[in-house]
Amino acid sequence: MTPEPDARQLNAFIDGELDLAGQLAMESRLAHDAGLRAQVESLHSLRRAVTGHADYHAAPAALRDHIQALGASSQLAALRRSGGKAALQRWFAWRPLLSSLGAVALLAIVFNLTLLQPGRDGRLEQEVIASHVRATLTQHLVDVASSDHHTVKPWLSSRLDFSPPVPELGIPGSAFLGGRVDYLDGRPVAALVYRQGEHVVNSFVWPGAGADSGISVSTQRGFQIAHWTRDGMKHWVISDVNRDEFMAIVRELALSDVRR
Structure with missing residues (x-):
């Protein structure tokens, strides 16, 4: 029997710090373990609550000068790697600095580095890669196989708590294969699957709070990845x-969003 993941593994999964094999294994367990999904969603909710409502205090210029003078780049790198305890002890060892500049500003820096790194987009990027690789390797690309969005959209809507946009691509060499329900960002999402020549394209859609954002593009592990937010949909x-x-x-x- 596979042992239950401990708190360290769960937090590494939430922070996107597991390797690809570990990420895939955890996602596979999530698909079949309701209790584990509840734990992960609780951690996601805690992160969202903290990052969404916590106060932010800018560091005073004097503190930045002291950090630079003391060669704080190595301290900051250690803080990011450790996630907290040992690095916190080193920071609190600077008692003269704390007393002169105030503990609140310094704690704000520690708070932001330990809780907001890596960024949410970085964690989601790793989840998206893992989901794409899993679907491709297992050949489980779609739950509903159809090239007709009038068939795929109601199928997905009946299994999700939202109605996803289901665009058809008007690009030479492209084909719409269908859709499936996947799991990203601590919740079920719609996965729309296309084929461009011999290549699979996964387009993930789900509701999300926040303002509209422009298209951001990156390349990771040989994959092209893009994301944006429009009209409350990620x-x-x-x-x-x-x-x-x-x-x-x-x-x-992206244009299909505008045309809807």
Whole structure:
């Protein structure tokens, strides 16, 4: 029997710090373990509550000067790696600095470094890669196989707590394969699956709070990845197509939001 993941492993999963094999194994367990999903969602909720409502205090200029003078770059790197305890002890050892500049400002820096690193987008990026790789390797690309969005959209809507947009691409060489229900960001999401030539394209969609954001594009592990937010919906797209084809797909998907 596979042992239950401990708190360290769960927190590493939430922070996107597991390797790809560990990420895939944890996601596989989440799909079949309601209790584990509840623990993960609780941790996601705690992170959202802290990052969304905690006060932020800018560091005084004098503190920044002291940090630079003391060669704090190594201290900050250690703080990011350790996630907290040992690095906190080193910071609190600077008692003269704490007394002169105030503990609140210093704690604000520690708080932001330990809780906000790595960023939410970085964690989501790793989840998106793991989900794409898992679906591709297992050949479980779709739950509902159809090239007709009038078939796929109601199927997904009946199994999710929202109605996802289901665009069809008007790009030469592209085909809409269907959709499936996947799990990202601590919740079920819609995964729309396309084929561009010989390459699979996964487009993940789910509701999310926050203002609209422009398209952000990156390359990780040989995959092209793009994400944006529009009209209360988060979009993440991933594929191993070349950059030009990928950008054409992303533009088409983003324009479909505007045309809706």
